[in-house]
Amino acid sequence: MATHTHEITVIGGGPIGMFAAFYAGLHSADVLLLESLDELGGQPGNLYPAKILYDIGGYPNISGQTLIKQLKTQVTHFHPTIHTATNVQSIVQTPTGFSLETTSGNYETKAVIIATGGGAFTPRKLAVAYDPALENHQIQYFVQDLEAMRDLDVAIAGGGDSAIDWALALAPIAKSVHLIHRRNQFRGLESSVEKLKASPVVRHTPYLIDAVNAAEGRIDVALKEVRGDQQATLNVDKLLVNYGFVSENKQLRQWGIALEHNAITVDSKMATSIPGIYAIGDAITYPGKLKLIASGFGEAPIAVNEALTYLYPDRRQATHSTQLYH
Numbered sequence: 001m002a003t004h005t006h007e008i009t010v011i012g013g014g015p016i017g018m019f020a021a022f023y024a025g026l027h028s029a030d031v032l033l034l035e036s037l038d039e040l041g042g043q044p045g046n047l048y049p050a051k052i053l054y055d056i057g058g059y060p061n062i063s064g065q066t067l068i069k070q071l072k073t074q075v076t077h078f079h080p081t082i083h084t085a086t087n088v089q090s091i092v093q094t095p096t097g098f099s100l101e102t103t104s105g106n107y108e109t110k111a112v113i114i115a116t117g118g119g120a121f122t123p124r125k126l127a128v129a130y131d132p133a134l135e136n137h138q139i140q141y142f143v144q145d146l147e148a149m150r151d152l153d154v155a156i157a158g159g160g161d162s163a164i165d166w167a168l169a170l171a172p173i174a175k176s177v178h179l180i181h182r183r184n185q186f187r188g189l190e191s192s193v194e195k196l197k198a199s200p201v202v203r204h205t206p207y208l209i210d211a212v213n214a215a216e217g218r219i220d221v222a223l224k225e226v227r228g229d230q231q232a233t234l235n236v237d238k239l240l241v242n243y244g245f246v247s248e249n250k251q252l253r254q255w256g257i258a259l260e261h262n263a264i265t266v267d268s269k270m271a272t273s274i275p276g277i278y279a280i281g282d283a284i285t286y287p288g289k290l291k292l293i294a295s296g297f298g299e300a301p302i303a304v305n306e307a308l309t310y311l312y313p314d315r316r317q318a319t320h321s322t323q324l325y326h
């Protein structure tokens, strides 16, 4: 199926991969961006959409969801080829560059920028069996758009920061919000827990979800008290499950790149141990590395410029965006 060879392929559509794909487009590169999940967004888009970030340059405060929305607008400006639901499984060297074997076919590329963060992550699922047809409809593991919950009855399962953030963010939007947690204590920031207590969110603790059944377009969520006999049933439009994510980066070991404690070692040019493969963001390590979006945003232009210099040693790369933006 691979008929076209891209100049630069970015693996991972988190914030850093998205910015790298934009920056490569700004330098007129023919870019391919591959993301294993159904949506671009990485950790801010999936793990903490409602959390406010205070350490992104130029934004006094911005939610994870809004940052990803802005990055999506930015990355599409130069029309890169973007494939979601595409997990890169192996990187094979070819005479002209690399062949990437993915869950949706093979892609050819001259250079690679790895931005896989902590690895491909999948949500921890509900412990009870349920009709798979409910998933992505009444039962959701990802919340991309809080507005889609407007005037709905929503139950949230989980007791960590992210579940509390979702509950607080949905309280003014949804018709009702129920938070179900197996312990009486929540594992969130003290200030968030205080806000939760003062909010209209109905807390169901210590309860476990015992069953989820379809109920005429809605769902019945059966609750069972932990170490007790109390039972309850919530009839809601949506159940948002927030039990955290399991991230998986054992694929990195098969890509033949030098690693240190599961992180890719790079030099000051973001070059890995294999010429033509660069790496950025949470996936990498170097002395002084900080796993922050701001650091990754700085690493992306270095990797793109170095990849282009590797591909076209005689071409001088322009530095400032005004020389390039159109």
Ligand SMILES: Cc1cc2nc3c(=O)[nH]c(=O)nc-3n(C[C@H](O)[C@H](O)[C@H](O)COP(=O)(O)OP(=O)(O)OC[C@H]3O[C@@H](n4cnc5c(N)ncnc54)[C@H](O)[C@@H]3O)c2cc1C
Pocket (backbone or CB within 6 Å): 011, 012, 013, 014, 015, 016, 017, 034, 035, 036, 037, 040, 041, 042, 043, 044, 047, 048, 051, 052, 053, 054, 055, 086, 087, 088, 089, 115, 116, 117, 118, 119, 120, 121, 251, 280, 281, 282, 283, 291, 292, 293, 294, 296
């Ligand atoms: C709760 C929480 C709060 C945080 N708060 C802050 C904060 O306030 N400020 C801050 O700067 N940082 C914060 N961070 C850290 C920040 O989110 C990360 O530094 C940032 O997301 C790293 O971006 P990334 O693009 O490198 O990786 P990720 O965001 O992890 O994105 C990597 C992407 O690559 C995809 N991927 C992985 N493997 C493959 C594969 N084989 N094929 C295809 N796709 C693949 C993944 O699905 C994912 O979408 C926080 C993190 C967490 C968990």
